[in-house]
Amino acid sequence: MKSGWRSAAVVTGMMWACIAAGAQKQPNVPPEYEREGGPYVPTPNVVVDQMLTLANVGASDYVIDLGSGDGIIVLTAAHQRKSSGYGVDIDEELIRLSNLRAKSLGVSGRVLFEAKDIFKTDVSKATVVTLYLLPEFMRRLRPKLFNELKPGTRIVSHDYHFDEWQHDDDLSFDVPEKEFISGVPHATLYLWIVPAKVEGAWRLQLDGGGEYSLVLKQRYQNLEGTVETKGRQAGLLEPKMKGTEINFVLLQGATRGQFSGKVNGNRMEGTANFGDGKAMRWSASKGS
Numbered sequence: 065m066k067s068g069w070r071s072a073a074v075v076t077g078m079m080w081a082c083i084a085a086g087a088q089k090q091p092n093v094p095p096e097y098e099r100e101g102g103p104y105v106p107t108p109n110v111v112v113d114q115m116l117t118l119a120n121v122g123a124s125d126y127v128i129d130l131g132s133g134d135g136i137i138v139l140t141a142a143h144q145r146k147s148s149g150y151g152v153d154i155d156e157e158l159i160r161l162s163n164l165r166a167k168s169l170g171v172s173g174r175v176l177f178e179a180k181d182i183f184k185t186d187v188s189k190a191t192v193v194t195l196y197l198l199p200e201f202m203r204r205l206r207p208k209l210f211n212e213l214k215p216g217t218r219i220v221s222h223d224y225h226f227d228e229w230q231h232d233d234d235l236s237f238d239v240p241e242k243e244f245i246s247g248v249p250h251a252t253l254y255l256w257i258v259p260a261k262v263e264g265a266w267r268l269q270l271d272g273g274g275e276y277s278l279v280l281k282q283r284y285q286n287l288e289g290t291v292e293t294k295g296r297q298a299g300l301l302e303p304k305m306k307g308t309e310i311n312f313v314l315l316q317g318a319t320r321g322q323f324s325g326k327v328n329g330n331r332m333e334g335t336a337n338f339g340d341g342k343a344m345r346w347s348a349s350k351g352s
């Protein structure tokens with residue numbers, strides 16, 4: 065997979081084709097579609113491997129590459145990591161090639177490529193989404209991915225980020241062969257973990273303890289919150305979301321409660337640690 069069907073000569077040829085395609089409309093793209101996500105520029109194999117590692121792709125994953133080019137990301141994931149997947153691109157010839165390669169690699173039962181516009185693609189089945197798209201397109205794509213992906217889905221992007229939606233992790237490394245493509249011989253990868261939607265009013269209960277009104281404000285994975293009990297209000301400390309995991313600290317007098325839990329739709333539950341080995345279960349349901 066590292067060489068074989070995608071030999072250096074083919075890739076180099078494709079790169080030059082891509083750079084030319086950046087300036088002109090390509091013949092394989094139906095006239096009703098715009099290649100607004102950018103021209104076809106393949107991600108080098110070494111970068112593909114790092115993207116799959118950063119997203120921790122495994123056999124249970126369903127990887128969707130939006131703007132899949134020659135299919136390299138979904139094909140490598142299926143071939144080397146036994147995942148399933150789906151790729152869309154507006155270039156019909158690249159889609160035809162990708163499906164042919166899936167057959168020759170023996171993974172066509174687990175992956176499919178379709179000619180489709182990214183904005184018309186159903187992404188709800190993804191557990192991992194991969195991207196190598198231009199910055200302005202990334203900004204337009206941000207609300208679709210934030211709203212339509214399941215909480216916990218990992219998104220990995222090659223070189224471009226989502227601006228105000230801060231990434232959860234990143235990785236930069238040298239890639240000499242990228243000098244051809246972008247004039248910059250290194251790559252930066254960004255990882256986001258889609259957070260559960262928790263904004264609103266919640267009723268929180270500690271097992272064998274008190275009842276609290278919790279109000280959360282959310283901006284992507286960043287939270288702010290206030291909690292009220294018996295008429296006394298306090299701010300949540302260190303609130304944080306990571307996919308479906310939520311963490312925050314509540315101070316009650318001199319007691320510090322470290323809350324951690326999992327969100328499942330309109331419910332969340334977990335454990336609160338109060339130091340000295342004292343822990344309690346807690347749960348919360350949405351609605352004041």
Ligand SMILES: C[S@@+](CC[C@H](N)C(=O)[O-])C[C@H]1O[C@@H](n2cnc3c(N)ncnc32)[C@H](O)[C@@H]1O
Nearest residue numbers: 099100101105106107131133153154181182196
């Ligand atoms: C930079 S290439 C990335 C290819 C592949 N993901 C990779 O990393 O090797 C971007 C791809 O997005 C496709 N593309 C651009 N705009 C698109 C759109 N609106 N809908 C579907 N595909 C699009 C292009 O045809 C191109 O193949």
